[in-house]
Amino acid sequence: MSTPTTQAPPATGTAPRRGTGGSFLSGSVGRNAGLVIALVILCVVGVVTAGDRFASTDNLITILRLAAVTGVVSIGMTFVIIGGGIDLSVGALVALSSVWATTLATQALADDIHWIVMVGTALLVGGLAGLVNGVVIAYGKLVAFIATLAMLVAARGLAEILANRRTQTVKNDGFLDFFTASPLGLPALVWIFALVAVVGWVLLNRTTFGRRTFAVGGNAEAARLAGIRVQRHTVALYVLSGITCGIAAVMLMARTTTGSSTHGTLLELDAIAAVVIGGTLLIGGRGTIVGTVLGVLIFTSLSNVFTLNNISSSAQAVAKGVIIVLAVLLQQRVAAGRKQRRSPASTPPTAADGAPAGASPGVPAP
Amino acid sequence: MSTPTTQAPPATGTAPRRGTGGSFLSGSVGRNAGLVIALVILCVVGVVTAGDRFASTDNLITILRLAAVTGVVSIGMTFVIIGGGIDLSVGALVALSSVWATTLATQALADDIHWIVMVGTALLVGGLAGLVNGVVIAYGKLVAFIATLAMLVAARGLAEILANRRTQTVKNDGFLDFFTASPLGLPALVWIFALVAVVGWVLLNRTTFGRRTFAVGGNAEAARLAGIRVQRHTVALYVLSGITCGIAAVMLMARTTTGSSTHGTLLELDAIAAVVIGGTLLIGGRGTIVGTVLGVLIFTSLSNVFTLNNISSSAQAVAKGVIIVLAVLLQQRVAAGRKQRRSPASTPPTAADGAPAGASPGVPAP
């Protein structure tokens, strides 16, 4: 981020943007200082209004556990969006994977062999559906929005047919025991989320795969002319997103002890919102895992604080809308401030000066 | 469009792309030949499978009337998206406008003065909410996705509070008589849709406002350097979208004789899908009203044909997903074919050949 002075439009690719990789603490977290502050404010509000009920370990674990499913999907979504795409099908893929992994046949197989079969099924279904997304987008050259919207509709329909619209109960005790355990005091779901986030961070910032993702999303033509197989990479991104949906399905199966075609309803909106609030540009080429994780935590804590205070769902909605806007504005101001401090000589940001592209869906904060 | 070889990435704004304005028939419709073909195929399927039940005037009017509400919102959405933004709040704004225009107070006022008060209220509420969107995006520099998502949440919450979660019935006979009339055999709603589409087309293709919308969305920096007040224009686009939501609210009120906080649920997805399937780029700078209208009609006819053929909802969903993908692929092939014929010398498009940006949410078809 920089002062708005030089903010250029996204369409020209000259927009000033924040750094991408960077070392973990000084980089990602520092860059997301505004989000951290927003989260801290939220926690302070929680403590003030709900006291120990908020600050208790149990409650924090509840927040983390609720954040876990959306979080895992959002990590996959972060990759897709940085790579210049979007995946609207995630919620439906979670539903489809959960249903497929809990059909009578799969559960019978799991009983015979090992519950890992259910996990494998979920991941495989998610991955394959992601593969279809990726191939249609990269080789069929369909706009990602439409291709994954079609997948959303189709996958949910398929899940309904498979499940006959029934909620399928997970019977396998091994599965339930494993995923509802709490090693070292933290629930398995939280461990999975943490693991996926860390793997995602390393993959994005420390591997050639991550670097290519930035390149493909930042300037696909330049990436192609630099020798990157853009189409293949695009497919890989959607497969990755599909696999995270499979993981999320397993987590939801553990959390609710069911597989259902209604799982993950509107999850795509939550995930995209978390990714975008975390500072990832919708036009691709820029984004952080840490920002996404913070984004997910902010949304989850928000609902928690609301519920602790017994606020009506309508009032929650209004407050939520306002808070989202405030959080992002805060993030922008803080980032601008940091920039200022780093370069004391620079111009104070003025509204008149530039900042042309407010209209763009992917315009970064100044 | 050009040969895929030279297709540049969306972020650079230098990609060769299809024309924007052009004369109505040869231009817009011609460019959307694939969509027209898809619609014709759909109609043929309708006639073959449902015979007269599909081809009857009544049925066509039903399709048009259903298309009308989504259609009006989609016209506003087309402007916002061409201008480089996105508006996720449309469904919620329809709900809020419909509720506000049907409160006891408003209806009492309408009874005293004229039912036009209700229409005015709806448009005003929609326009004001759009103004808030626009100001937050253009001057607050919030990403449009997040700003309008926040508005979605907040507006629906506000609508619920206003309506106390009850459905409010429209009592004013003048209002109902006016909007349920069928001048010249076509329902008023269809007339309104037609009017909005024509006004939208003229505004987009024949006025400076339209030219500037393309410029702001295509290259905001260039627009700024050309002396266009980009921020002000951005605000205007969201106000426009808000007003179309107000119009849609009036139409829904006429259709259902109610105002309700549940009106327009998921309308944003329908509208965006129609706009995108109609060939408008999600990254902005490119799009047509005719394409949007065709997109809306395709979606509406699709459900109509499904209903006539008594297909189960789950199977419908799967079929719908597949058909969307096929329709867009068809549109692309036809467009590529037309291009070929126009410039016989150019390279035949091949998959290996370029087309780097399959990953991008807004990449045009080759």
Added chain:
Amino acid sequence: MSSGDGALLQMQGIVKTFPGVRALGGVDLDVRAGEVHCLLGQNGAGKSTLIKVLAGAHQPDEGEIRWDGEAVRLTDPQAAMKLGIATIYQELDLVSGLSVADNVFLGRERSRFGLSRPAAAHRATSALLERLGHPEIRPGTEVGALSAASQQMVSMARALSQDARLIVMDEPSAVLDNEEVERLFAVVRDLTADGVAVVYISHRLEEIRQVGDRITVIKDGRTVATGLPARETPTREVISLMTGRTIEYVFPQRTERAAVTAAPLLEVDHVTVPGHVDDVSFTVAPGEILGLAGLVGSGRSEVLEAVYGARRPTSGEVRVDGQKLRPGDVAAAVAAGVGLAPEERKSQALLLGDPIYRNITLSSMARFARGGFLSVRGEKAAAREQTEALDLRPVDVDREVRTLSGGNQQKVVLARWLLRECRVLLLDEPTRGVDVGARSEIYALVRALADRGVAVVVVSSEIPEVLGLADRVLVLAEGRVLADRPATALDEHQVLDLVMQGTPTHTSKGHVA
């Protein structure tokens, strides 16, 4: 030609700072009505920043601008346009989705009651393009479908349409060929004869001599000399003012090559890309530099793209070291040791939002990765080595490429392929927008690479550059090879003659898709 002593424009002590960079540290500029005032300086000296301040696109931190003797504040581009300042920006600032006419009148649309009047705009645009000598560009064409040169003409038409008193041109000739530059100069002379002032920026010193009246030299964001007579000031002096060094502006010595007998490294065999490349064959030996000359639109870029796999030929084949390359597969070409520095660096080569080092290592990532894990430290060290070798400024490899000046961005692209250590290097307009100092360095580098056994193909619109740098020259017209001769056997006039012969009418250069 300069009429009157009263300065039309005076800029004094202009300071402009970007986060972390002081782009302008006190620049003075005064321009008189009816003169062509040339602005010179190295890449990154601050020329473009200065003219953006003048255009109202940037707000200066300090300094004063006087117009007709009165102090003015240019708060936005409109303010500058109202005064009569028209600007042609260095980076093409057109909306590619709009038609030529729409672009020309963008922001000042011809309209009646809010309804646009396309016919009027088309007529006016046609007239302007005619005046610029490009009647073949149709006002209804979409700008995105035009070649870079034609787009430059559209920007020009836009500036002319404003009836300005001062027109600023930031490297307008970079994408033009000789003939088009001549036509541009004719227009400039017309303008100055009418009393319009022109601020002209270019890295081609011979152009300055042809068209300029006075020179202002900027170095590191400060004016180091102003008001120098354009024709009389010796090149040596200008260069030393710009660079602080005395550099010989010459091409490196050709190596005496017995190598011609060596087996060719790159073989291009009857390659055809319909509409662009017509049965082109040539070979390049290791250590050889092949130049491709021709007018804009003659298909030189397409030849390179076909070789590189970025464009799929319908027939013919390309071999590197005897191995056939898979057609239409860039990754295969890169794996075989071919590199391309494309013509449009911003859209085709650079990740503008990424730091310099990532752009440089993009094609050599495998070298810094073990099991897919990257060593960022290794990357940065290698990138730093390259930036130092190329004298790229700033030296900080963490800087976003977007914030670099045009010439330095070009160096980033070159650095990428230098790091890659390719065996075949394809350079499309490698010195476009590069300052004289850096140019000499690039020439030397290319020669040094050739001496190390790299086969180089260079496309340039500057014929002297092709002749000076290359060992052998291929002259192209309309996608066909007209001549294939040793560079020493050709001179500029011969090349031009060849090109003209091969191009029956010059309207056939219509850059229309």
Added chain:
Amino acid sequence: TGNTPEASESGSGSGGNNAASSNDDPGDTVVIGFSAPAADHGWMAQITAAAQAEADRYEDIDLRVAEGTNDVSAQIAQVETFINDGVDAIVLLPFDGDAMTPIALEAMQAGIPVINVDREFSDPNAARVTVLGDNYGMGISAGQYICSELGDQPDAVVAEVAGIDSLPLTQERSQGFADALAECGLDVDNRVAAEFTVESGEEVTANLLQAAPQIDAIWNHDDDQGIGVLAAITNAGRDEFFMVGGAGSANAMRSIQAGDSVLQATVIYPASQAADGVRLARLLAQDKGLSDLTDVEVPRQITLSAPVVTADNVDQYIDSAFES
């Protein structure tokens, strides 16, 4: 499918309790249009499935099922399509009763009998028959049950996990619940709203359990989301309270039967309503009456009761409960 095993006036049920009546004899083929909200949760899915199953039992019924939708505008278009099509009767479970009233009126005016299911129209003339579950009654039943268990503890903490909050039916249920609790001096201390899905049930309950460290009773509006509610309770390791469900799924009843969870009771909200509707539509279209009733004319309104199912009477209901 019937949840009313004692062969109530609804006269429905694949159990075929009263299938002996002559009304089951095949008549002219009847085309019935059926439209309901999106089957986005088990109860609603069961509504459609039961209607379909009912239609399949009669060879003279041709049931046209429109795509379930929560978009009133789309649902109106579906009914329009049915009218254009000239179906013999329409069974309509509106997403929003008020909003569907005008189109239902239109259908009636076109001579097509409309059977209004579950969510009532604002105009009685808009439907020939109205088959309603009793939402307010459901809340009352749940409230009364909790009163009977906790009536002696005025400080008892009662929590409520509602369904989709923007639906009028949720409001009615909550209203009934609050009214019944007030009778015995209790009130709702914590209230959250889920979306009728397992996932949302788990999510809001997890938060609810944090908000209320000590609870005595919970009423959950819907047994589908109830699976998630129970999962959250298990996850949190809480068991100091009892829970009352809603709708009456087989799952819930098995839990009640087994007595292995906090779920002690559930309030039935029959998922057979649409099946009843289809059956009535057939009778109306074939001009038959309800021969089993004293008044053989098909009545204007049928309200299904909302009985409470507990361990004591679960055996009576479990066979006819729906699988969610």
